[in-house]
Amino acid sequence: MTRNLVVLAAAAACLSWALPVLAHDYTAGSLTIAHPWSRKAPPSAPVVGGYVSITNNGSESDRLVGGGSRLAERVEIHVSSVEDGVARMRPAADGIEIAPGETVELKPGGTHIMFIKPSGLPEEGGKFPASLTFEKAGAVDVEFAVEPMRGPAKEEPASAHHGGHGESAQ
Numbered sequence: 646m647t648r649n650l651v652v653l654a655a656a657a658a659c660l661s662w663a664l665p666v667l668a669h670d671y672t673a674g675s676l677t678i679a680h681p682w683s684r685k686a687p688p689s690a691p692v693v694g695g696y697v698s699i700t701n702n703g704s705e706s707d708r709l710v711g712g713g714s715r716l717a718e719r720v721e722i723h724v725s726s727v728e729d730g731v732a733r734m735r736p737a738a739d740g741i742e743i744a745p746g747e748t749v750e751l752k753p754g755g756t757h758i759m760f761i762k763p764s765g766l767p768e769e770g771g772k773f774p775a776s777l778t779f780e781k782a783g784a785v786d787v788e789f790a791v792e793p794m795r796g797p798a799k800e801e802p803a804s805a806h807h808g809g810h811g812e813s814a815q
């Protein structure tokens with residue numbers, strides 16, 4: 646084997662390690678942050694939702710209070726509700742509590758992370774960096790995987806609302 650072939654073989658081995666995995670988890674203190682994911686945002690989408698499952702393995706409650714990403718103007722935690730048959734969402738004033746022993750699921754149609762004015766988000770299959778901020782665990786760097794739509798498609802159209810919260814989200 647020539648030296649070049651050895652180098653190529655090594656590069657191929659590295660590439661296979663770099664292939665995306667289906668799930669990716671993070672640990673911060675007693676929190677497990679499982680599989681942050683996001684939808685593909687149409688170009689110029691004013692907002693895009695982020696979803697994740699957070700488990701508190703500790704004995705003290707913690708709160709998800711915010712986040713950040715260099716690919717969004719800002720990041721908010723939103724709660725969704727249906728009032729008079731109209732889906733609405735608003736920032737969670739005090740964040741989202743993750744009680745000891747509990748798993749909180751942020752998902753389409755429910756509580757979610759909102760990337761406001763995203764720019765340069767990758768295509769489906771890509772990942773982008775962001776951080777989630779917890780009251781006790783602090784800021785945790787994660788990557789959101791951009792995935793095809795799953796679950797019910799009716800809520801939270803990526804191109805609607807956020808001109809003003811409380812407006813109809815279609």
Ligand SMILES: [Cu+2]
Binds near residue numbers: 723734735757758759
């Ligand atoms: Cu929202």
